[in-house]
Amino acid sequence: MKRLGVNIDHVATIRNARGEFHPDPIFAAQFVKKSGADSVTIHLREDRRHIKDIDAKKICSLKGLLVNLEVSTNPSMIKNALQIRPNFICIVPEKRKEITTEGGLDLKKNIFKLKKIITKIRKKKIRTSLFINPSISNIKISKSLKADCIEIHTGNFANLVKTKKDYSKEFKKIKDCSILAHNLGIEVHVGHGLDFKATKILMKIKQIQEFNIGHFIIGESIFYGITKVIRNFKKIIRS
Ligand code: PXP
Numbered sequence: 001m002k003r004l005g006v007n008i009d010h011v012a013t014i015r016n017a018r019g020e021f022h023p024d025p026i027f028a029a030q031f032v033k034k035s036g037a038d039s040v041t042i043h044l045r046e047d048r049r050h051i052k053d054i055d056a057k058k059i060c061s062l063k064g065l066l067v068n069l070e071v072s073t074n075p076s077m078i079k080n081a082l083q084i085r086p087n088f089i090c091i092v093p094e095k096r097k098e099i100t101t102e103g104g105l106d107l108k109k110n111i112f113k114l115k116k117i118i119t120k121i122r123k124k125k126i127r128t129s130l131f132i133n134p135s136i137s138n139i140k141i142s143k144s145l146k147a148d149c150i151e152i153h154t155g156n157f158a159n160l161v162k163t164k165k166d167y168s169k170e171f172k173k174i175k176d177c178s179i180l181a182h183n184l185g186i187e188v189h190v191g192h193g194l195d196f197k198a199t200k201i202l203m204k205i206k207q208i209q210e211f212n213i214g215h216f217i218i219g220e221s222i223f224y225g226i227t228k229v230i231r232n233f234k235k236i237i238r239s
Contacts, residue, residue: 003038005068005191006230007214009027010043012050014181025051029059029067035227036161036234039088041191043101044081046074053080062088068212070101073110078117089121090129090151090189100215103191104133104153107141118145129189134173136180137196143184150181151189151212154202158193161201175205179196179236182207199236211237 011028015021029040042051042059060067069086071077072094081089091114093105107114107130114130121128129149132138141152152174160167178188190202190210199211213233218230 001038002208002237003066003210004036004230004233005039005041005066005210005212006032006037006217007041007043007191008218009041009043009214010218012052012055016050016234026058026062029062029065032226032230033065035230037230039068039210040074041068041070041090041214042114043070043092044077044084046072046077047096056080056084056086060084061139067129070131071096073105073113073117082120082126085124088127088129088149090131090149091117092131101131101153104131104138104178105121105137107132107145111141111145114145116149122146127187129187131191134170136177139177139180139184139186142144142181142186147186149187149189150177150209151191151210152177153192154190154194154198155192155195157199157202161198162193162195167201171201174202178205178207196232196236198204199233203236203238 011023015023043068044051044056049079058174067086068088068090069093070090071081087148092101118128127148129151130142130147131151134152157170182190187209188207189210190208194213217229
């Protein structure tokens with residue numbers, strides 16, 4: 001079954017703007033599930049700009065909720081993630097000054113570090129996901145690293161769709177990577193910058209198992225309500 005993962009980081013961003021308790025990301029996690037989300041994604045950033053440790057702990061302890069926790073390769077973040085025990089740990093690159101995750105991991109440069117991290121995660125029986133740019137060599141390295149899943153960074157593709165530019169090359173890259181990963185037994189996730197249109201186009205790639213979407217869902221919810229937005233995505237994301 002294909003899954004819609006809803007990234008609720010921005011609920012915490014809004015809460016933090018007031019430094020108080022509302023809106024509550026834990027309530028948001030429960031609410032998006034009730035509205036039809038198949039999983040929830042949260043990014044515990046090193047600077048804790050949105051989701052905090054206590055949010056991640058509480059969200060991961062909710063019964064029957066599939067949680068994808070994004071963290072950087074920083075040893076203290078990996079240690080935290082292993083203690084928090086989500087269903088998936090998605091390793092992402094992180095720069096302090098970036099507004100959002102700007103690209104995929106540099107697998108070649110970090111191969112030894114990632115190998116150690118993945119071994120630790122596997123020992124805890126948590127599924128590992130690597131956030132990567134769509135390239136065939138990244139898929140091959142992910143396989144050699146024994147990653148359970150990859151999440152393909154769809155930012156470039158989504159921007160081309162939004163600006164009505166030719167996205168065919170970028171689409172082909174994502175498709176070729178998805179097919180290879182799937183054939184190698186790696187679960188394929190996609191995420192970043194996705195809206196209704198970009199998601200609809202990516203649905204042509206049968207090998208994609210999970211769509212992780214945040215900014216557009218939260219933004220669109222201001223006008224139409226989160227339940228309606230999630231339902232509309234679920235009409236697009238069908239098995
Ligand atoms: N997947 C990953 C790994 C991300 O870092 C993000 C952004 O936090 C998303 C998905 C969601 O991207 P967006 O908010 O642009 O939908």
